[in-house]
Amino acid sequence: xxxxxxxxxxxxxxxxxxxxxxxxxxxxxxxxxxxxxxxxxxxxxxxxxxxxxxxxxxxxxxxxxxxxxxxxxxxxxxxxxxxxxxxxxxxxxxxxxxxxxxxxxxxxxxxxxxxxxxxxxxxxxxxxxxxx
Numbered sequence: 790x791x792x793x794x795x796x797x798x799x800x801x802x803x804x805x806x807x808x809x810x811x812x813x814x815x816x817x818x819x820x821x822x823x824x825x826x827x828x829x830x831x832x833x834x835x836x837x838x839x840x841x842x843x844x845x846x847x848x849x850x851x852x853x854x855x856x857x858x859x860x861x862x863x864x865x866x867x868x869x870x871x872x873x874x875x876x877x878x879x880x881x882x883x884x885x886x887x888x889x890x891x892x893x894x895x896x897x898x899x900x901x902x903x904x905x906x907x908x909x910x911x912x913x914x915x916x917x918x919x920x921x
Contacts, residue, residue, distance in 0.1 A: 790817075790818045790819055791816065791817030791818050791819070791876045791877065792817060792818070792819045792821065792873060792874055792875050792876050792877075793813050793814065793816050793817040793819065793820045793821065793875070793876070793877045793878075793879055794820075794821045794822075794823060794869060794870060794873060794875040794877070794878050794879070794895075795809070795810075795813050795820070795821075795822055795823070795878070795879045795880060796822070796823035796824075796825070796860050796866075796880065797809075797822070797823075797824070797825065798824070798825045798830060798835060798837055798844070798908075799822070799824060799844050799847070799848055800837035800838055800839055800844060800908055801838055801839075801908045801911050802847055803906050803907075803908070803911060804903065804906060805902065805903035805906040805907060807851070807853075808903045809879075809881060809900060809902075809903070810822070810851060810853040810854060811853050812879075812900050813853070813879040813900065814853040814854075816877050816879065816898065817876060817877055819855045819856070820853055820854055820855050820856075821855065821856045821857075821858060821869075821873055821875070822848055822854050822856070822857050822858070823858050823859070823860040823865075823866075823869060824841065824844055824845055824848060824857050824858070824859060824860055825837075825841075825860045826841050826859050826860065826861055827840060827841045828861070829860055829861050829862060832862070841859070845857050858873070866878075866888065866891060867890075867891065867894060870891060870894045870895050871894060875894075875895050876895055876896060877895060877896045877897075877898055878891050878895050878896070878897045878898070879898045879899075879900060880897075880898075880899055880900070881899065881900060881901075881902045882899040882900060882901050882902060883902055884899060885899045
């Protein structure tokens with residue numbers, strides 16, 4: 790069984806997120822999502838609309854996701870790979886090269902982002918509409 794691991798905040802879930810999760814799952818049999826906690830998002834100066842608990846609930850309802858684990862800090866990735874017997878680590882290609890240090894522990898794959906959509910774009914568009 791091939792085990793896949795990816796990470797993210799997954800706030801304001803959109804079809805780009807679903808594409809990433811689907812393509813990650815297609816690489817193996819079991820997809821684990823490391824979901825940024827609210828506390829970790831604060832450290833990253835990122836504000837999520839939905840709480841960790843609600844984002845976890847949403848992710849667990851997606852058929853491609855087999856398990857959700859908390860992402861509490863930048864440094865847990867090696868231990869997550871080892872503790873979960875991960876074969877492939879997957880991230881969007883906007884992170885290309887940033888996680889190559891994991892190649893000593895598993896295969897690292899950077900998937901192309903879905904063109905035309907992002908949480909940042911959604912927030913920008915909503916703000917633009919609201920402020921006319």
